[in-house]
Each structure stands twice: as C-alpha cells, then as structure tokens.
Amino acid sequence: MKISGRTFVVSGGASGLGRACVREICAGGGNAAILDMNEELGSTLAGELGASAKFVPCDVSDTSSVAAAVQAAVAWAAETGKPLGGIIPAAGVGSAGLILDKQRQPLALEAVDFVLAINVRGTLDVVRQALPHLAAAAPEGADGERGVVVMVASVAAFEGQMGQVAYAASKGAVAAMTLPMARDLSRFGIRVVTVAPGPFDTAMTAVMSDKVREGLRKAVEFPARSGRPEEFAALVRHAIENVMLNGVVIRLDGASRMPSKL
Numbered sequence: 001m002k003i004s005g006r007t008f009v010v011s012g013g014a015s016g017l018g019r020a021c022v023r024e025i026c027a028g029g030g031n032a033a034i035l036d037m038n039e040e041l042g043s044t045l046a047g048e049l050g051a052s053a054k055f056v057p058c059d060v061s062d063t064s065s066v067a068a069a070v071q072a073a074v075a076w077a078a079e080t081g082k083p084l085g086g087i088i089p090a091a092g093v094g095s096a097g098l099i100l101d102k103q104r105q106p107l108a109l110e111a112v113d114f115v116l117a118i119n120v121r122g123t124l125d126v127v128r129q130a131l132p133h134l135a136a137a138a139p140e141g142a143d144g145e146r147g148v149v150v151m152v153a154s155v156a157a158f159e160g161q162m163g164q165v166a167y168a169a170s171k172g173a174v175a176a177m178t179l180p181m182a183r184d185l186s187r188f189g190i191r192v193v194t195v196a197p198g199p200f201d202t203a204m205t206a207v208m209s210d211k212v213r214e215g216l217r218k219a220v221e222f223p224a225r226s227g228r229p230e231e232f233a234a235l236v237r238h239a240i241e242n243v244m245l246n247g248v249v250i251r252l253d254g255a256s257r258m259p260s261k262l
C-alpha cells in the first residue's frame with residue numbers, strides 16, 4: 001500500500017501513538033482523519049498539518065458518534081480525491097485495579113466495562129464502520145490491495161501485570177481479533193496487522209508515578225529507555241507498505257518482558 005494519495009482514519013489520533021501515525025502519514029503524502037474526543041489537541045494538530053489532516057470529534061465508545069465521524073472522514077476523502085487506504089484504531093485508555101483487593105473487594109464492573117468499551121468495542125466499531133468504505137476503494141497494484149487495518153494491542157496482552165486484568169483482557173482481545181479479521185478481509189485485498197507496544201512515552205505513561213515509569217523503563221532490555229511515538233509510527237508505516245505483513249501481532253518493545261509488579 002502506498003501512503004501517498006490515500007486517506008487514513010486514525011482514532012486516538014490527537015495524542016501519543018495515534019498522533020505520531022497522523023504525522024507520519026501526512027509526511028508521506030497521505031491524508032489523515034483524526035478521530036478523537038480531545039477536541040483541543042485534535043484541532044491543534046489538524047491546524048499544524050494544514051490541508052492534509054482533518055479533525056473529526058468522536059467518542060469511539062458511542063456507535064452513533066463513530067458513524068458520524070466515519071461519514072465525515074469518508075466525505076472528506078471524496079472531496080480531496082484521496083480514497084481510504086487504511087484504518088488505525090489507536091484510541092485507548094489504561095485502567096488499573098486488582099481483581100480482588102486487600103479488603104476482599106472485587107474489581108468494579110464499571111471499570112471493566114469502561115476499558116472494554118473503548119479498547120475492544122471502540123476499536124472494533126471504528127474498524128467495522130470504516131471497512132465498507134475501504135472495501136469500495138479501487139484495488140491497487142499487482143496484488144489488488146485495497147487497504148490495511150493496523151490495530152494497537154500492548155505487551156499486556158501477553159504479560160499483564162498485577163492490577164491489569166481488565167486492561168490485559170482488552171488488549172488480549174485486540175491481539176486475538178487480528179487473525180480472524182485478516183481471514184475475513186482477505187477476499188477484499190485488505191490486510192490486518194496489530195502492533196503490541198511495550199512502554200512508550202505518551203500522555204498515558206506521563207500520568208504514572210516516577211517509580212512506575214522507572215520500573216517500566218528498567219523492564220526494557222535495549223535500548224535502555226521507553227519507546228518514542230515516532231518509532232511506533234515507523235512500524236505502522238512499514239505495516240502499511242509491506243504487503244506480506246498480514247494477520248500478525250508484532251511486539252515493539254526493546255525485548256521487554258513485564259514483571260508481575262514494578
């Protein structure tokens with residue numbers, strides 16, 4: 001898939017890993033529709049990138065909001081003459097809570113619903129609603145490729161830490177969706193790749209205590225630091241461009257393996 005001349009729908013595109021993808025896509029000659037509930041960050045980024053980016057307010061946990069946002073993105077793609085080329089559902093939230101705390105209180109179901117609604121249902125809904133438009137794009141190149149879905153899991157899908165039952169469940173679900181989605185979409189020439197990042201420097205990790213962040217950093221073998229969002233975006237670009245990458249979950253983690261607790 002070429003990035004140039006195509007439009008990519010990026011949820012969570014106003015901040016962190018999603019924002020780095022938006023910048024990478026625009027730098028590569030593509031257009032990016034930034035679907036995010038943070039209007040301030042989203043409009044600032046779109047303003048900075050000019051005609052190649054458009055901010056569309058969206059709450060991925062609300063299906064009517066996703067419908068309106070996808071319609072706006074598709075209408076914009078038609079206006080600019082850059083058809084859809086990919087969907088990057090990067091909106092996500094962290095969540096911490098023991099399944100049973102010291103007072104023997106079980107994890108609140110509201111906390112479980114919150115993280116699943118955004119990280120799983122929201123991811124699936126953005127992909128689900130944008131796919132009919134991606135499948136309508138003209139096939140490209142000798143392989144007849146129509147587009148790419150790049151989802152965002154986490155190393156917590158494989159080694160969730162203490163307090164990450166709900167978050168790990170949400171990211172495990174994203175990882176598990178990858179292969180069946182690729183199988184479903186192969187007839188349309190649409191690929192599916194999931195990236196499972198280790199710790200990256202974003203707003204999500206900035207809110208953690210210094211102790212937790214230092215612990216995360218120490219869990220990384222080499223390089224001895226957290227990842228930078230542009231390193232994540234570089235892998236997403238490769239996933240878009242390499243037609244053989246399909247139905248796979250790729251760890252991007254500097255060989256980190258998360259310990260039980262930090």
Ligand SMILES: NC(=O)c1ccc[n+]([C@@H]2O[C@H](COP(=O)([O-])OP(=O)(O)OC[C@H]3O[C@@H](n4cnc5c(N)ncnc54)[C@H](O)[C@@H]3O)[C@@H](O)[C@H]2O)c1
Pocket residue numbers: 011012013014015016017018035036037038058059060061090091092093094118119122152153154155196197198199200201202203204205
């Ligand atoms: N930063 C890390 O270390 C790390 C590691 C592994 C996985 N991830 C995953 O990467 C993804 C991006 O996280 P990030 O680190 O860039 O965090 P971030 O907080 O910088 O960005 C997340 C973006 O998602 C948006 N968002 C949240 N809820 C939303 C909703 N309901 N509707 C629309 N937009 C919403 C936020 O407004 C924000 O712009 C998440 O799925 C996260 O779980 C991050």
